[in-house]
Amino acid sequence: MTFTSPRFRYIKGDQWELHARRIAAKFHAEYARHADDSWWSGQFEALCEASSEFQEYWDSQEVLDAIDAPKVLQCPNLGILNFDFVSFQVLNDTSLTVSLHVLHQDDTVEKMQRLLSDYQTRNSEHFESFQGI
Numbered sequence: 237m238t239f240t241s242p243r244f245r246y247i248k249g250d251q252w253e254l255h256a257r258r259i260a261a262k263f264h265a266e267y268a269r270h271a272d273d274s275w276w277s278g279q280f281e282a283l284c285e286a287s288s289e290f291q292e293y294w295d296s297q298e299v300l301d302a303i304d305a306p307k308v309l310q311c312p313n314l315g316i317l318n319f320d321f322v323s324f325q326v327l328n329d330t331s332l333t334v335s336l337h338v339l340h341q342d343d344t345v346e347k348m349q350r351l352l353s354d355y356q357t358r359n360s361e362h363f364e365s366f367q368g369i
Contacts, residue, residue, distance in 0.1 A: 239287035249310040260293035307337065314347040 237244050238252075238259045245252050263283070270276040283290045307319045318340035326332035339345050 239283055239290045247309050247311065249308060249316075251308055256289060257293050257296075257298060260290055261298050264294060264297065311347075314351060317347060318342055318344045 307321045309317045319337040323335045
């Protein structure tokens with residue numbers, strides 16, 4: 237999605253390039269661990285074909301740390317949303333990662349509350365069916 241979706245690029249705004257470089261670097265590291273896996277090879281080929289930027293970032297062989305970083309998303313409906321990104325590796329399985337987007341205590345909180353309220357209003361029938369459970 238990072239390299240193939242114009243909408244995602246728009247949502248990431250000015251942070252898209254740094255995000256894309258981090259994703260390419262992370263993919264590079266994971267690919268090295270799974271060099272014999274045809275799924276990884278297929279993903280690599282598809283990304284190279286879909287995005288010259290992915291190929292460029294891959295060739296740079298950058299090592300970037302993506303842990304605990306601020307994120308700014310440009311939402312078409314809500315405007316700018318600010319988060320802290322926190323990521324943890326699962327102790328028993330280092331191939332699993334838990335990632336959280338923590339809302340900044342600015343107008344992002346109100347915007348997300350409004351979004352949730354609008355969603356609940358539009359889907360009230362669905363939420364009412366769970367009240368008896």
